[in-house]
Amino acid sequence: MAVHGTRDAGAGLATLPEVVPFEIPHLSRLSWELGSRVIEGTESVHAGEWRHARGRWRLSVFEVTDNTVLIRVRTSVGRERFYDAMQSELESALPAIEASASWRRIE
Numbered sequence: 001m002a003v004h005g006t007r008d009a010g011a012g013l014a015t016l017p018e019v020v021p022f023e024i025p026h027l028s029r030l031s032w033e034l035g036s037r038v039i040e041g042t043e044s045v046h047a048g049e050w051r052h053a054r055g056r057w058r059l060s061v062f063e064v065t066d067n068t069v070l071i072r073v074r075t076s077v078g079r080e081r082f083y084d085a086m087q088s089e090l091e092s093a094l095p096a097i098e099a100s101a102s103w104r105r106i107e
């Protein structure tokens with residue numbers, strides 16, 4: 001079982017913060033500079049955004065290729081973290097955030 005909210009230094013895999021109600025098996029963390037540049041590019045499509053009910057956490061999804069998405073997580077203090085994931089794995093995980101009482105879709 002993966003420990004949510006930590007990094008497995010041996011494998012070099014990233015995990016989403018504990019407040020996010022799902023996990024993605026193959027997730028890569030991107031630098032803020034690269035993540036910002038990718039979502040501001042003309043090829044990026046904003047695909048959805050959710051806000052945590054108690055706090056200022058936000059999760060946004062951007063489609064960047066046919067098979068790749070970029071996930072932006074804004075922390076409660078306003079920092080942005082970017083993650084690269086396979087679209088198919090995100091699609092499998094999204095029902096968890098839709099079903100969560102703590103997260104609401106916004107747009």
